[in-house]
Amino acid sequence: MVADILLGAVVAGGSVAAGVGALGLAGYLIRHRGSPGVNWFITSFLATALWCLTYGFGLLVDIYPLRAYLEAVGLVAAAWTGPLFLMFTLEYTGRSATARSWQSGVILAPPAAISGLIVTFPYHSLLWTGLGPAPVFGLSVPGYTVGPLLYLMATFVFGCTGIGALLLVETVVSYGPLYRTEATAVALSTLPPAAGVLPWLFNVGPVPQLNLGPLLFLLHIALDGYAFVGSNMFETNPTTERAAQRSAIDDLGSPTFVLDTADRVVTVNDAAVDVFGLERESVLGEPLTTAADVDLEGGADHQTVSVTTDGRDRQFSVVTSPLTDPADRNVGRTVVFQEITREREREQRLDVLNRVIRHNLRNEMTVVMGHADLIEGRSDDEAVEASAETIKASGNRLLATGEKAREFEQLRGTETGTESVDVTELVQARTTELRAEFPDATVEAVLPSSPTTVETDPRVLSLVISSLLENALAHNETDDPRVVLTVELLPPGGIEITISDNGPGIEAEELAPIQKGRETSLEHTTGIGLWIVSWGVSMLGGEIEFDTDGEGTVVTLRLE
Template sequence: MSGLLIIAAVTTIVAWLAYRQRPKPGAMWLAAMLVAVAWWTALYALELPIQRMATRRPFMKLQWLASLTIPVLWLLFALEYTGRDRYVTRRSVAALLVVPAVVFGFVATFEHHTLVYQDPQIVEQGGTYVVDHVFGPLFYLGVGYAYLIVLVGSLLFVSLIFDRSPTHRRQSVALLAAVLAPWLGNLVHVLDVPMVALDPTPIAFMVTGVASYVALDELELFEAVPVPDHIARDVVVEGMTDPVVVVDERNRVVDANSAASTVLGYDAAAALGRDAARAIPGYPTAVDGDNETVAVETAQGRRFFDVTVSAVTNSSGSRIGRVVTMRDVTERTHDEQRLDVLNRVLRHNLRNEMNIVAACAEELSGRVDDDDRELVETIRERANDVATLGDTARRIETLLESADESALEPLETMLSRVLERGRNQYPSATFESTWTTEQEVVYCPRTLQPVVWSLLENAAVNGDATVTVFVTPGTDGYVSVTVADDGPAIPEREREVLKSGTETPLDHTSGLGLWLAVWGVRSIGGTIDFEGEAETGNAITLHVPCEAEKPATAESQVAN
């Protein structure tokens, strides 16, 4: 008796610990289940010493109240804890309690009929007073229903044993031990196994208390609540505004989110089983890992989508299907179209018009007197400047389209070209270079050459400037190339604009040359730093990825 009361006390404490975890998923139901366990155990302990049947009946009936509700509370806990709380409603709880309520109605009056017990009598077995009886049909109805409910709740936790999280696996094992141990004991009692005088169910509740404590305290039951796949799908996939379609190896649609109806032309559920090549625009044109932009006629008009196809593999790495994701890029496509038109107008039309203006100014310079010739010369210079902007814009476009980090060339070769070009194009300027690469040949992306040239050109326009290129080895596969000049310092405001990457009507640069350097070095995975002082001029440093090889290896690579 005292042992059963200790079990009841332990279970009550664990129930309090679970109750304190409210409102976390399942905490309330687990606490209620453990209270019912303590109720059953305590009443059984109090019943055992009683020798008169009339006095014992109320204890037997109240124990039935716990035995009929524990399975329901276990199922409600399992549903809510594993993320299926949408099934836990007042209506579902009421439905689950229908059978227990009917059975308990007959249990409450079992002395007047034989539907639960047939001829119950108190007998002595091994010094203990127990009730000897034959079970009636309603007994088996109540027990069978309880076993079914326990089985359903247990299966929800069995699925978590195969979860990828080891914490969830250990939690599931502990909870299954907590509920299955007493029900195995109850099965021994129902089958009337010889040599077992007492009902082992309340005794097995010790396992329930210990296992529940382990799950709560050691395994942080309510701190690491599992998120099942169906919730992840509802939140992530169904919540996406991008259409997502899953295709099997037969190229049949097996799943689709709600947004997919935009491109499919009908409800996503109606797409299941259809041929993917006919149902999904851009499939199978886009292969695994690639993007394909397609135009789709929708209820909102023509929309553009980037179609991405990703392989779905099983645990052995074999492909079992594909996921097709379609990102709406209509606004981006329209922006690109507008930019293409504006770019063509600025680069082509405006340049041609400025060339005409410059030619007219050249012709006009010979027909005006000396007082007006300066104005004509200003017109010609400004027209040439605007035309040069168009040329620089075209160079930027070509540079960014052809940028390739894998196309390498010796840095010394590229710098020799740009320095020689500078000396020929700007004879009044002085060009020098200083190397500190410790006898190694450095290879850099070819995109670096036009970037360095744009910096040299920007410095050399200041007449007799002295331009020096410093090459310094960096760390982690990078090299620093600094272009320094003694011309006017780039204004601090302009340097900040280049660093931020955004111009405004008030904060902007004076041309496109420095933008070419900024965008070009970024296209090959590098960075750029600006320094300027009124007394010393400018120092612009490019940090670019490189590969360094010994001279012999480098010469053989150049030869190849």
């Protein structure tokens, strides 16, 4: 007898405690209301609390038909627990569109209809038959034969709960450790109540008339409490990551295809539909070569293709990235088409323009220089001879500019490579050339005694150093032009090259466009030398500084 009383107290008290715990968690979650899934979960806990409380207190009430009404109210609450849990998981796992569409009506309409049938139980026998007292452990337990409505309700509730649990499991698998503990705890929390309800539903076990589901909700509350309080389940959630993945494709302005391992189209974004004139549904499952009418090289990650759309040829840079699952298995790839038509057309125009200008400049300046020599040789007029010399000097500067442009254009058209470069040898070669070109100038090189080998592109570095030295001497009009080139080693494997001169210094107007990276009608350089230096340093991945004070210029180049 004492044991029965204790067991009865545990069942009734545990059911009431579960209801109180559900109310407590609902109150705790209010601080997170508005977060994905929270409002649905709060409502689910309120339904759970109503079920557990009415069942727990009902075990102490032996007055009929009041006891029957308490049973009915508890069943109404139970009918909502599964659907509300499913609505929570839909929003929490980033499927809020489904939770807010007509599909939500499919989920919520059945419990509403079932609730209406339950509260009208006196007028039909769909809910139960043979309702009457069936006390056990000193509790007022109602005994009855389960009707079809309860079986239907249980099937729907278990189905919703199972789907919700699977969505959480999918979250664990798809999103890794970030949400693993929270989602696992909530998914497992659905098992204890189900284990308590099933024996009652199918009338099996030592006390089949006793529904232990409300009592076992204590474990449910404990697991959910861990997820909310211990792991901060709603501080971070999969909605953010799922939305990011979706928007990464949908909001991308470039045509994007997601392919499976057989290169069949799984999904496309709006840009792909617009650019390639696709019908989204019809291309799903089709090979990419058929859907977009392009042929891609097998394993190339980057390639360029020409696509004819709207009656014109368009150039695209195609970037392919593999897709892997959490187990690092290949599941497909993404193919992104970045249009480069304008860039290619611009490059083509520049190439033509550069070639024509350099060709015409060289040919026309050869004519000019020839006539300048002729005039100088046939005239005894000093003024005419001086003008001829001025023409020749200007012509030489233009030819030198054209030659520099040609050299840099050749470098620009090739990939920058790296190799071990003896900077000492390279500097000595350049300074020797400069001494021959400017015999009246002093060109000094201060080199370290230890090896000065660096990994870089020798062609670009040579062009940068030559341009800096020539610029320092060409614009130096002093009686004793002087330039000093100093090389210092930078740990762990870099160099610093300093070129200083005693010239007039580089004017601020010349440096401003270089430092800003662009020219305007008001700010522009008078030559191409500094631009070649700036572009070359950028190609080498280095840094350059100019320090000029009107009494000379110090240029510092660092490569690390």
